[in-house]
Amino acid sequence: MSKRSFSRRSSTAKKGGGKPKTNNPNAMMAQVQQMQAEMAAAQASLENEFLTVTAGGGAISIVISGHQRVQSIQIEPDLLQPSEVEMLQDMLTAAVNAAIEQSQAMSAQKMEGITGGLGGGLEDMLGGLGLG
Secondary structure: OOOOOOOOOOOOOOHHHOOOOOOOHHHHHHHHHHHHHHHHHHHHHHOOOEEEEEEOOOOEEEEEEOOOOEEEEEEOHHHOOHHHHHHHHHHHHHHHHHHHHHHHHHHHHHHHHHHOOOOHHHHHHHHHOOOO
16 A cells, blocks of 8 residues: 555644734724714714604604704694694604604614624624623
8 A cells, every 4th residue: 555645734724725813902993993983973963964754744843953852843833723732742742753763763874884884893803802
């Protein structure tokens, strides 16, 4: 029988031939600081972004900021009848809740645009810091 030689992969080599990933704490910190700055800027801009939400077929209109601050409420004059008080209260409640929900969704979408790029990267960073 003849002897055959063969080469073994070293146990430190990574599958696919790529370099092992390095965890650079300075680069991670810079990335986190950049994300924090972007989030602060987005939060500040939300104060000046407004949504108009209607309820009751347009009988009530609410303008709300990205910070969930109601700027104005307009009510159709026909709803200001004493016999319509209960219906008006229900529509106002529904309109304010819808305005808040839409404002929160706008805010979340803006923040996701900033943090969404990290995805698993944040977990990788935390794992590299021994936190994941």
